[in-house]
Amino acid sequence: MTAAAFYDLEGTLVSTNLVHTLGFYARRQQGAWQTLRKSATTLVSLPLFAATDQYSRKVFNDVFFQRYKGESEDRLRYFAEELFEEVLKPAVFPGTFDLIEKSKSLGIRQVVVTGALDVSVRHLMEYLGIETWVCNHLEFVNGFATGRLLPPVLAAATKAKWIREYAEREGINLSESYAYSDSMSDLPMLSIVGHPAAVNPDMRLRQTALHHDWAILDLK
Amino acid sequence: MPLQLRRKTHESVVHIDRDSAPRIVAHGTEFLLEDLPVGTRVIYPNAPIKGLPNPEAAIRYALNHPHGCDPLHAQLEPGMRVTIAVDDISMPLPPMQTPDIRQTVLEILVDMLHGHGVDDVHIIIAVSLHRHMTESEMKRMSGERVFKDFYPDRYYNHDAEDESNLVELGKNRHGEPLRINRRAAESDLLIYVNLNFVPMNGGHKSVGVGLCDYESLRAHHEPHTIRASDSYMDPHGSELARKIARVGVLADEKLNVFHIETTLNNRMFKSDFDFLTKNEDDFSAMDRIKFEAMRFSVSKLPRKAKLLAHNQLRSNYELIAVHAGKTDPVHDKIIEKSMQQYVVPIEGQCDILICPIPELSPYNVNTNLNPLLVQVMALGYHFNMYRGKPLLKKGGVLILHHPCHDEFDHKFHPSYIEFFNRLLPESRDACYLRDKYEREFAANPSYISMYRRGNAYHGAHPFFMWYWGENGRAHVGKVIAAGAENAHVPARMGWERSDNLTEAIAMARSYMGRNAEITMLHQPVIAICDVT
Numbered sequence: 001m002t003a004a005a006f007y008d009l010e011g012t013l014v015s016t017n018l019v020h021t022l023g024f025y026a027r028r029q030q031g032a033w034q035t036l037r038k039s040a041t042t043l044v045s046l047p048l049f050a051a052t053d054q055y056s057r058k059v060f061n062d063v064f065f066q067r068y069k070g071e072s073e074d075r076l077r078y079f080a081e082e083l084f085e086e087v088l089k090p091a092v093f094p095g096t097f098d099l100i101e102k103s104k105s106l107g108i109r110q111v112v113v114t115g116a117l118d119v120s121v122r123h124l125m126e127y128l129g130i131e132t133w134v135c136n137h138l139e140f141v142n143g144f145a146t147g148r149l150l151p152p153v154l155a156a157a158t159k160a161k162w163i164r165e166y167a168e169r170e171g172i173n174l175s176e177s178y179a180y181s182d183s184m185s186d187l188p189m190l191s192i193v194g195h196p197a198a199v200n201p202d203m204r205l206r207q208t209a210l211h212h213d214w215a216i217l218d219l220k
Numbered sequence: 221m222p223l224q225l226r227r228k229t230h231e232s233v234v235h236i237d238r239d240s241a242p243r244i245v246a247h248g249t250e251f252l253l254e255d256l257p258v259g260t261r262v263i264y265p266n267a268p269i270k271g272l273p274n275p276e277a278a279i280r281y282a283l284n285h286p287h288g289c290d291p292l293h294a295q296l297e298p299g300m301r302v303t304i305a306v307d308d309i310s311m312p313l314p315p316m317q318t319p320d321i322r323q324t325v326l327e328i329l330v331d332m333l334h335g336h337g338v339d340d341v342h343i344i345i346a347v348s349l350h351r352h353m354t355e356s357e358m359k360r361m362s363g364e365r366v367f368k369d370f371y372p373d374r375y376y377n378h379d380a381e382d383e384s385n386l387v388e389l390g391k392n393r394h395g396e397p398l399r400i401n402r403r404a405a406e407s408d409l410l411i412y413v414n415l416n417f418v419p420m421n422g423g424h425k426s427v428g429v430g431l432c433d434y435e436s437l438r439a440h441h442e443p444h445t446i447r448a449s450d451s452y453m454d455p456h457g458s459e460l461a462r463k464i465a466r467v468g469v470l471a472d473e474k475l476n477v478f479h480i481e482t483t484l485n486n487r488m489f490k491s492d493f494d495f496l497t498k499n500e501d502d503f504s505a506m507d508r509i510k511f512e513a514m515r516f517s518v519s520k521l522p523r524k525a526k527l528l529a530h531n532q533l534r535s536n537y538e539l540i541a542v543h544a545g546k547t548d549p550v551h552d553k554i555i556e557k558s559m560q561q562y563v564v565p566i567e568g569q570c571d572i573l574i575c576p577i578p579e580l581s582p583y584n585v586n587t588n589l590n591p592l593l594v595q596v597m598a599l600g601y602h603f604n605m606y607r608g609k610p611l612l613k614k615g616g617v618l619i620l621h622h623p624c625h626d627e628f629d630h631k632f633h634p635s636y637i638e639f640f641n642r643l644l645p646e647s648r649d650a651c652y653l654r655d656k657y658e659r660e661f662a663a664n665p666s667y668i669s670m671y672r673r674g675n676a677y678h679g680a681h682p683f684f685m686w687y688w689g690e691n692g693r694a695h696v697g698k699v700i701a702a703g704a705e706n707a708h709v710p711a712r713m714g715w716e717r718s719d720n721l722t723e724a725i726a727m728a729r730s731y732m733g734r735n736a737e738i739t740m741l742h743q744p745v746i747a748i749c750d751v752t
Contacts, residue, residue, distance in 0.1 A: 005665070095669055095672075095673050098668075098669065098672065098673075099665050099669050102381075102663070102665040102668045102669070103665040105663065106663055106665070178665065178666070180666075195664065195666065197666040209630075210630055213628075213630070213637045213638070213641065215634050215666035215667065215670060216630060216631075216634075216670075217666055217669045217670060217673070217674075218673055218674055219669065219673065
């Protein structure tokens with residue numbers, strides 16, 4: 001039986017979050033008016049995103065991914081590489097590569113479990129040398145986003161559920177596995193492995209990590 | 221020893237009589253007053269040797285009159301690549317008041333190098349697997365001028381996990397590797413600035429340990445070596461020193477190393493706290509007032525504030541010797557001088573050794589003394605402060621006096637927490653722990669990240685701390701934690717506990733007999749007991 005290292009992505013390995021990706025696409029709409037309108041909408045929605053994220057990750061997802069409604073699948077995929085080069089690649093924390101490299105040297109599997117969208121994740125995973133990753137997918141009808149996510153929606157407890165099922169399927173010993181996250185919403189994911197670590201944690205997760213004697217990493 | 225036969229054998233050895241004053245007994249961040257049983261032998265630090273009147277001149281003289289090689293200035297050429305490695309702030313204890321002696325040496329070196337057209341100079345703190353020093357600690361140690369000129373690009377901590385900046389010098393005939401810092405290894409000249417505070421340090425340990433990686437270190441930082449050391453504070457009886465030397469010679473063979481070793485006297489405190497190292501029978505009225513004022517004010521502080529105040533203590537050490545040149549002749553001279561300062565002749569071993577533990581150790585500068593460090597101070601450092609025979613008889617009782625709080629610093633000692641809570645409940649067998657878990661901790665990516673990017677001790681460091689107490693554990697019959705505020709820390713360590721020192725002495729006597737000889741190390745003390 002082997003072990004694995006499970007990583008959250010945004011805020012943990014890279015400094016960007018879902019809003020950066022949304023903002024990137026908002027700036028690349030068809031025509032100046034659309035770009036301006038979408039960018040302004042994204043900007044004024046920031047307090048709403050922050051409030052819903054504090055309240056519940058599920059509510060946040062419901063509200064947040066509605067902003068993608070009407071986006072064409074082709075456009076999202078077309079700009080994915082540019083998104084990686086301009087936004088995600090520069091946002092990789094300085095300590096990320098070293099953490100992954102040391103983790104790989106243990107001979108354990110490297111798995112990213114993220115609530116980010118597939119379009120923003122693929123190139124980044126290749127760049128980080130991660131072969132196994134799972135993320136969220138937008139629902140498309142006739143090539144246009146409906147503003148909903150395809151199940152299973154990865155957030156909070158569902159990340160832990162996915163990890164449990166993956167471990168069972170692949171014969172991975174969770175007691176010997178590692179998990180890294182920056183957010184209190186990933187508490188379930190951190191709680192099911194033997195070696196949890198809070199990475200660049202917010203105040204709530206830092207307090208929890210101190211309380212449980214978890215490692216606290218700063219990759220910035 | 222019968223009372224009528226008791227006599228003053230040495231100025232640092234005092235026997236408690238019926239009219240003796242109570243003794244100051246360290247208890248973590250506090251100092252208590254305790255009446256000790258009549259006949260108890262109390263060991264104090266020797267009187268300080270007078271410091272050198274002009275340290276700068278002494279350092280320059282040493283650089284110009286080295287042992288076994290050309291003077292430093294004769295080895296310098298314009299354009300050469302020089303690395304200065306320097307000991308970290310784990311010593312001396314408490315940290316020196318500024319200027320730290322390392323600052324004085326560094327400023328002289330930097331000026332000399334600059335004057336000879338040597339500009340490719342890096343200063344590396346030889347932390348080995350210790351925690352990286354913080355920016356403010358580095359600034360305090362080197363002084364403003366050196367810090368400003370070199371930090372951060374040319375003044376930094378050694379990183380034992382930076383694969384790209386490590387280079388293997390080879391293996392000795394025992395197959396033990398030595399892999400050290402690449403910059404140091406590839407320099408035309410490596411200058412090592414050592415501050416020798418206890419006889420275990422300096423010599424081959426400087427380069428061979430200070431600049432090495434985990435694999436090199438684990439060859440000699442292991443339980444069997446410590447068990448075979450009698451003691452590791454006595455260079456002649458230390459298996460640890462022998463093993464480090466046989467690896468360290470690789471550095472001498474492959475590199476051009478110029479050692480500068482310094483040693484200090486034991487003027488630990490300035491006049492405001494010097495009563496802590498005095499015989500209480502000789503206290504003046506002012507000493508009593510100062511002690512009572514300190515005891516009262518500290519007792520009113522919350523625990524965090526006590527620790528903060530304790531960590532503000534600064535020592536008043538003075539330079540008593542400095543030598544430069546090749547490893548062995550320099551180290552021999554320094555050890556000779558430091559032994560002159562530290563050795564206290566002791567007649568006869570004791571049955572019960574009382575070892576108060578102040579919140580001072582090489583591993584908790586600017587933080588608290590966690591349970592593993594209490595262990596290493598009692599069964600490691602203080603037990604090993606002897607040459608000849610151990611101060612405590614085989615099978616005797618060691619009483620340590622410390623609150624043993626179950627508190628660990630998450631920033632500095634993260635792997636200690638897992639070691640204490642996960643491994644010790646499973647086993648206290650050092651060999652078992654080494655075989656089963658040491659590499660796991662050493663390779664833990666979280667601990668490596670915290671060591672490299674933060675200020676954490678390396679993941680394997682708590683193991684070394686446990687091994688450090690190995691010969692003490694094998695020697696003593698029983699350990700009693702006097703004044704421990706909880707039951708579970710002593711229990712996990714395999715110790716008994718008592719509410720206070722008086723109760724601990726009664727427990728120890730019930731084990732060793734009513735006529736048991738009792739000795740107390742009057743803490744804080746740096747003394748090598750020469751037991752005959």
